[in-house]
Amino acid sequence: MKKGKHVPNEVRKSFILWLIAIGAGVFEMIIAIITSLSEASEDGLVIQALIRTIIFALLTVVIISMYRGKRWARIALTVLLGGIGALSLLIDPIMWLIEGNPLSTIFEGVVLTSLLFAASRVVHLAAVIAALVFMFRPAANQYFRPA
Template identity: 40%
Template structure:
């Protein structure tokens, strides 16, 4: 490396924007909320006896795989990898968000009343709902932050080979 290259300060395009770093943090929050929700669901199913251990193991295995993938991509996003941004947006931003909202939307479309559900809710329901709200808010916030003008400019300015 020449002295000129060694003494140059990083260009703006090589510094990961704060919005991308924050988005990564929100993805970590979403994973944490998802893990918490999974723990609540498992606890509830074990207490009710509504699922076999094989079903629980399969479900947890799938969730752990998704959580690991999300953490890996969030770390790579924080390091400035555009492929991680696209991967997170498509997998968790689109399909993950749908998985978070499809059951409540379906339930409402079936004619159930939200007010009655709140009146009938127990403490576990409120804790789960609060976690789901945090989870969804973290995903949506991360999605917005990953595609701010600053983030878009950063990724457009980077050479494609540096994202691997």
Template identity: 40%
Template structure:
């Protein structure tokens, strides 16, 4: 009869890693909020539910993966740190800023957008800014020296 043991980390995550994980979870919450706004708007405008489901399903999968990775990060999994940095840190951030940057490059005016924005646009914009800041903050904290030491000690 063979037994398998699993190493369990006893030391708690240092504050920088704990905060990074909480920022990732915050980013997920902001992303979920934005998804509700976008999907709600599409449905309100008459988009058939079956056309919206793939988008919602994809986002749900990304959110579930991000939560899983954030929890593994907090537990000291270095692979989770690098997976978060590469996938959501790079490609996720690009997906969040791509459209506004393209709009600006095409001649969009921030002043005009602000003047013509309704309450929903302001709520969405605020959520998106907080979402991006949470991701950038998490990325910075995950690679602080104390975080690096924590992941090396695993």
């Protein structure tokens, strides 16, 4: 938190929403691990989980820095999670549609893990979008202005 500056509610809400997005990402990783283990497909599973865990930890540090009023952190979150991260959440459904799959088949072959994964993705994307909006509200903009 910036010395002498009160953290606006918009920044607090953004902070919580970013943490929800990270939590959804962790949940998705756990589902992917469970699915891989149940299919006996452990190709690089430990390495992937380790890399994702490190990334989630680093992003949490950036989120905390944003909460403390660091302008670089707000920019990093906008680019990394709001841009690249949001695109990574949307690329699979977009590719599925581009491949010519009709929307009427969206629920074919659905199992519990795929439903949980899809629900988590919706929560994840909604949290990212809302966090971005709150992070750039007027009170938040004032908070991130240089002293």
